[in-house]
Amino acid sequence: MRLKGKAYRDITIEKAARIGYAIGKIVGEKNLVISGRDAFRVSRMLKRAISAGVMSAGADVMDFHESTTGEIAFAIKRFGARMGFMVSLDPALSGVYIRVFSSPGYELVGSELNQLLDYISGEIIEPREVGWVYYAEYMHRLYSAAISSFVRGDLISSKKPSVVTAPDYEPLETIFLEIARGLNFNQVIIGGVDFPSYPMINLMKRVWRVRKALESDIGVLVSPEGSSITVAIEHAGFLLPEEVLQLVLEKYTPGVKVNVLNPVSKTIIEHLEKNGYRVKVFNDEEKFLLDTRRERPTISMNSRGEFITPIFSLGYDAITAFVQVLEAFSEKGSKLLQDVSATRDQMVYEFIDAATALRICSEKTEPTPWGCRFTIGSTLYSLVYNPEVDGFIKITDRTPEAS
Amino acid sequence: MPTAVVLAGGVGSRLAPLTRVIPKPLVPFAGSSLIDYIVESLKSSGFSEVVVTARYLGEQIVKHFRGVNGVRALLIDSKDTADAVRLVSGLIKGDFLVSMGDVVSNIPFNTFYKYHLDHGGIASIVLKEVDNPLPYGLVYVDSNSNITLFSEKPASLEIYLVSLAFHSVKSPVFFSNLVNAGIYAFKEELLSILVDNPGLMDFGRHVFPYLLESGYSIKGWIAPHNTYWNDIGRVEVYVQALWDLLDDKIPGWRPRGKLVAKGLYVSEDAEINATLYPPVYIGSGVVVGEGSIVGPYAVLEGDVVVETGSRVSYSIIWHNSRIRRNAYIHGSLLMNNTEINEGVKVLSSIIGSGCFIESDVLNKTVQPCTLVSPYEVEG
Numbered sequence: 001m002r003l004k005g006k007a008y009r010d011i012t013i014e015k016a017a018r019i020g021y022a023i024g025k026i027v028g029e030k031n032l033v034i035s036g037r038d039a040f041r042v043s044r045m046l047k048r049a050i051s052a053g054v055m056s057a058g059a060d061v062m063d064f065h066e067s068t069t070g071e072i073a074f075a076i077k078r079f080g081a082r083m084g085f086m087v088s089l090d091p092a093l094s095g096v097y098i099r100v101f102s103s104p105g106y107e108l109v110g111s112e113l114n115q116l117l118d119y120i121s122g123e124i125i126e127p128r129e130v131g132w133v134y135y136a137e138y139m140h141r142l143y144s145a146a147i148s149s150f151v152r153g154d155l156i157s158s159k160k161p162s163v164v165t166a167p168d169y170e171p172l173e174t175i176f177l178e179i180a181r182g183l184n185f186n187q188v189i190i191g192g193v194d195f196p197s198y199p200m201i202n203l204m205k206r207v208w209r210v211r212k213a214l215e216s217d218i219g220v221l222v223s224p225e226g227s228s229i230t231v232a233i234e235h236a237g238f239l240l241p242e243e244v245l246q247l248v249l250e251k252y253t254p255g256v257k258v259n260v261l262n263p264v265s266k267t268i269i270e271h272l273e274k275n276g277y278r279v280k281v282f283n284d285e286e287k288f289l290l291d292t293r294r295e296r297p298t299i300s301m302n303s304r305g306e307f308i309t310p311i312f313s314l315g316y317d318a319i320t321a322f323v324q325v326l327e328a329f330s331e332k333g334s335k336l337l338q339d340v341s342a343t344r345d346q347m348v349y350e351f352i353d354a355a356t357a358l359r360i361c362s363e364k365t366e367p368t369p370w371g372c373r374f375t376i377g378s379t380l381y382s383l384v385y386n387p388e389v390d391g392f393i394k395i396t397d398r399t400p401e402a403s
Numbered sequence: 404m405p406t407a408v409v410l411a412g413g414v415g416s417r418l419a420p421l422t423r424v425i426p427k428p429l430v431p432f433a434g435s436s437l438i439d440y441i442v443e444s445l446k447s448s449g450f451s452e453v454v455v456t457a458r459y460l461g462e463q464i465v466k467h468f469r470g471v472n473g474v475r476a477l478l479i480d481s482k483d484t485a486d487a488v489r490l491v492s493g494l495i496k497g498d499f500l501v502s503m504g505d506v507v508s509n510i511p512f513n514t515f516y517k518y519h520l521d522h523g524g525i526a527s528i529v530l531k532e533v534d535n536p537l538p539y540g541l542v543y544v545d546s547n548s549n550i551t552l553f554s555e556k557p558a559s560l561e562i563y564l565v566s567l568a569f570h571s572v573k574s575p576v577f578f579s580n581l582v583n584a585g586i587y588a589f590k591e592e593l594l595s596i597l598v599d600n601p602g603l604m605d606f607g608r609h610v611f612p613y614l615l616e617s618g619y620s621i622k623g624w625i626a627p628h629n630t631y632w633n634d635i636g637r638v639e640v641y642v643q644a645l646w647d648l649l650d651d652k653i654p655g656w657r658p659r660g661k662l663v664a665k666g667l668y669v670s671e672d673a674e675i676n677a678t679l680y681p682p683v684y685i686g687s688g689v690v691v692g693e694g695s696i697v698g699p700y701a702v703l704e705g706d707v708v709v710e711t712g713s714r715v716s717y718s719i720i721w722h723n724s725r726i727r728r729n730a731y732i733h734g735s736l737l738m739n740n741t742e743i744n745e746g747v748k749v750l751s752s753i754i755g756s757g758c759f760i761e762s763d764v765l766n767k768t769v770q771p772c773t774l775v776s777p778y779e780v781e782g
Contacts, residue, residue: 078554104616146554150608152483154416253482256602296613298602311602311609331482
């Protein structure tokens with residue numbers, strides 16, 4: 001259960017204001033709610049409607065304007081806010097997506113979100129005083145500084161990995177620039193792409209070409225609202241989420257706890273377990289998120305490539321995963337990438353032309369920034385765009401069924 | 404008696420090129436190295452067992468403490484500060500103290516440790532008031548000395564925003580110019596938390612936020628106002644700390660050598676036929692030739708030779724270096740085994756170890772020519 005849909009049709013201005021009022025009633029008068037949105041017009045409009053609703057219940061809003069989901073989750077925790085929300089475009093649906101967060105920064109899904117919606121139809125009662133709105137426009141510097149000091153900056157700046165990124169939408173560009181300045185690595189930022197739609201084929205092509213031309217260590221692609229990441233490396237191309245997880249975990253010692261939401265490759269999970277990581281696999285996102293906030297594993301990841309680093313924040317945040325990849329790479333160098341390529345070689349993969357793959361993706365499932373994945377029987381199929389061949393690679397675990 | 408762990412594994416990259424030949428805790432500090440002061444202070448405060456964890460150029464640290472009573476220096480493959488403590492947790496019994504091995508401070512370890520025992524938090528942290536907290540790990544405390552928030556190297560606006568948010572949401576009382584001084588005391592229970600959560604790699608970034616979020620009490624002990632504390636992060640800070648030592652601004656710390664006049668510390672086996680303008684430190688085996696002028700603000704570490712007619716001021720010269728006749732060294736740091744040619748001027752520069760400087764150098768950093776430690780005995 002998520003608050004997603006077409007603006008005007010599924011999510012009207014009136015409904016948005018009601019959602020805001022429900023948030024305000026839950027947190028109570030004078031308490032703080034963090035608000036954010038992406039750069040698109042509809043998101044601006046709906047954010048203002050939700051904010052008005054929050055204020056109408058007597059609660060205060062700290063408004064971060066253009067933000068990432070990670071920033072909102074981080075800010076709730078850092079500033080002790082009771083709740084928060086983020087309005088963004090959902091390229092998978094060509095609609096909008098309202099994420100609602102509760103203290104200390106976890107996203108409400110399923111039954112917890114339903115509880116919020118129970119308030120929507122109630123009577124609106126005038127508060128003792130209408131809430132206030134604080135404008136905090138410099139969130140990106142603050143968040144970037146916090147994220148840069150979350151990893152070993154001295155290690156990264158001494159190794160200076162070279163990275164090609166494509167943060168095509170604000171505030172991602174600002175965040176990537178700030179992080180590069182803070183951690184002092186070599187970064188090429190490319191941009192100028194069309195209205196986002198998944199998979200982000202044009203952007204993946206550009207990242208790959210520039211990475212190749214500059215012989216950069218890695219290419220990075222982040223979803224427009226900053227929740228999902230994929231990484232491109234030599235030989236393997238763009239990676240599956242669990243392969244990115246493999247990179248991140250190299251910065252930690254074996255024994256750390258990891259939460260993973262299915263469907264993900266069994267081959268890689270078994271590989272991680274064999275290397276001593278304590279991996280818990282979930283089939284239900286609500287349970288996955290609940291366990292993440294209660295047990296606080298070192299890292300959590302879902303099958304779309306959205307990452308949570310609970311000790312930093314409890315929301316999906318691709319940027320936190322990105323800096324951890326940088327740290328792992330700075331420590332292990334190209335050996336890190338070879339390990340990932342070696343695991344990829346244990347799986348079955350075949351090439352599919354782009355048109356066929358896109359058709360399969362749209363028929364079978366919601367696309368992700370990097371492709372799509374679906375299961376038939378017990379076999380998981382992951383289709384990842386590969387710019388080298390301008391087509392997709394279909395990756396499956398090596399099972400009798402897949403062969 | 405309690406155990407103290409001294410963390411000496413960091414790379415100290417911001418202190419390069421000094422740390423290319425020597426780990427930061429072993430940086431020479433007027434006859435000793437930085438870590439010696441910390442270890443001595445711990446031992447005199449009643450910490451009978453001191454465990455030193457080394458990593459980067461760690462063999463030098465292990466060698467440095469070989470045979471020193473009550474000190475176990477271990478070379479371990481740790482990824483960060485908390486990871487280092489986790490790896491030596493088997494050596495720790497009961498509550499314990501952790502200190503960074505690269506801070507210059509006269510914080511009274513015993514007073515702080517007693518505070519920890521008396522106040523019952525799972526962790527206590529030494530906090531230091533500073534004028535500008537932005538380069539450090541900022542800590543917020545309430546009026547009962549409970550730490551409410553950690554913020555590693557915050558952006559300036561964060562302090563404003565946190566103030567705003569805290570005013571409406573949390574406790575209105577907090578101090579915003581207190582920084583984490585890198586000295587902690589823990590209950591033994593912390594060791595099992597570290598072992599159970601190997602993802603907690605660093606104290607400031609991971610362990611303390613984790614403890615707070617898990618509902619543990621962390622106490623902040625604010626160091627007395629006149630306590631000296633300096634995080635030797637950059638070369639300029641290192642130089643300033645040395646000048647503070649010579650100026651007797653670090654109570655409890657003093658250069659080796661004999662105090663022969665105010666601000667003049669000279670080792671007994673040094674041969675001085677020159678004029679010394681305090682404050683100056685002259686190390687063991689140093690020879691200063693006739694007609695030379697040394698000081699003010701000069702540190703000549705062991706076996707340095709300054710030949711006739713030379714002048715050294717506002718400069719630090721590490722071991723086994725030689726300044727030929729009529730040379731002029733000002734505002735500079737010469738690492739070990741350097742040689743400055745006759746009549747050459749070195750101004751506002753850093754000269755790497757083992758380099759021979761044939762002509763004048765102004766405002767330059769010369770990388771080490773040989774990667775030899777200042778404590779290596781030639782031959």
